[in-house]
Amino acid sequence: MNNVTPRYVSGIRPTGEIHLGNYLGAVRRWRSLEGVFFVADLHGLGGAVQETAESLSRCGVQNVVVESDHKADILELYHQLSFLTPTVLLGRMTQFKDKSASEMATLSLFAYPVLMAADIFYFGGTHIPVGSDQMQHIEFARDLWDVLRARGSTSFEKPEAVIGDSPRIMSLTDATRKMSKSDPDEMSRINVSDPPDVIRQKVRAAKTSMSMADDTPEANNLRTIYRAVGGTRVHERWPTFKAELVDLLIVELAA
Template sequence: LQSAVPEHTELCWILGCVTSFGDLTRMTQFKEKAKGQEFVNGGLFYYPVLQAADILLYLADHVPVGEDQLQHLELARRIARRFNWRFGELFPEPEPILGKVPRLMSLADPTRKMSKSYGPEHYIGLMEPEEEIWRKIRTAVTDMGLTPGQAMSPGVANLFTLLELVAPKEVVEEFRRAHTAGTLLYRDLKETLFRYLMETLRPIRERRRELEARGEVEEILAAGAERARKIAKEVIREVRARVGLD
């Protein structure tokens, strides 16, 4: 857990001193979340610096990210560059690792990314009850119906994107042919997606339940925090020396 490694917040403050106000005001996610709000807290504004600290504290040179986080990673690279220029080479400029699907979209609103920030209807929890996952897939946005050769709507395209992640290629292609022919039944598509998704999630869900039953979750978190702090302490010690705090 980040909260178990206090070096994150210390580095965040130090990196904030080499981050410009202009950098933070240009962050797209900040502008989107602040839009129309009467009160916008400073934590939201400063959060990209904490994200940069999360990355740079471990001298990461590659980071797996979603497409929507590329701007945040670019800011981390810019902060690393400024720190290195001012205090000497220390931080790598991390490169992104994008997955097969760089951005998953909400089942309830396929124009938005899948995110807990938008509420429970806009994401699928890995440990949610099966009936709740099925409800979200069953009620996923599609369109008013098909005609042969009809272009795929954003909602249907999103279901296909998810299906491609969990189902065999031949299953996906069969549904694509049905869509092109105008014979695809959306309930069949959703039922198949649900079945393959649950098969994919099953080992993850079973492993978590096993660890919880044995009472090992807290031990695993503590061991991870200990390993992380060994790295974090060394890096923050060097950072302090570079900036004159030691």
């Protein structure tokens, strides 16, 4: 691996417009990486595929592809990998156990790591930018690679995870939940396409108390966003803090 030119591969579900959580959590980092960044529309039914691809391109991400444009090859590889995958390994996946405890478990959820491995191998990924919640799935892909290598049937490079220090951005209206496109409240998120006046409106409306000593999840979420977009000053009042945060966000999202 040391002599291999890094080829970064990562994907995002087709949720449509990229929001600040997506951007700061993953997309901003992708802009400076060489590789393939795909809209993962085979990982669900439907979705705003074209809108998501266009939003990634507007964010400055290069080499944006749509997973289903390569459907036949990826699904064939997925099918082949499924013959080499012990179900006991899939049953140990933390994400599957967590989600199946609160919702109906489906075959697609159970086999999700196999499709993820197929994506990585098909697009030639050597370095995979992921959050810590996906680390187990990369280890699974590496285990599959070992199986393929032992059978003498792989030309792929063994992938490795790249864990960044990307911030976890929460909802502006309820900071106990992640910022999400599925939230019906538009005020809960900042979209990368929001014009300056809308960004200003959403930041101003974000819940804070009168005191800068406010230690609520919402206040701490704003501080996290502030640091993520380059904020360094110490403010004595929320209005001046929010005003600078708005200016920083406008500059960051226009870049």
